[in-house]
Amino acid sequence: MSTTITVRQAASLLGISKGTADRWLLRGTFPTPAYKIENSWIIPARPLLVMLGYSTDEVDATIQDTLAAA
Incomplete structure (x- = not known):
């Protein structure tokens, strides 16, 4: 089972705005797989x-740990 994060969480981890993350996702330039x-x-x-x-x-x-706590 895989754990996913939101666009806002990913943006925070990357140190970018959610708007930038949205643009990268729409352009296909997000640095990791996204669906x-x-x-x-x-x-x-x-x-x-x-x-x-x-x-x-x-x-x-x-x-x-996260999955076990859920």
């Missing part, structure tokens, strides 16, 4: 966090 489903963007958390320098073990542990 549009109807009117919503789905952004998997793992690729973005790994791109930002988090270790894969750290990311996987955080995602597992």
Whole structure:
């Protein structure tokens, strides 16, 4: 199971505005995979966090903790 984040959360992690993130998504230049489903963007958390320098073990542990708490 994968964990996703919102465009606003992704923008915050990247240090950019939501408007910039929206433009990147629409242009296809967002730095990690993102998928549009109807009117919503789905952004998997793992690729973005790994791109930002988090270790894969750290990311996987955080995602597992998040899913276990849900």
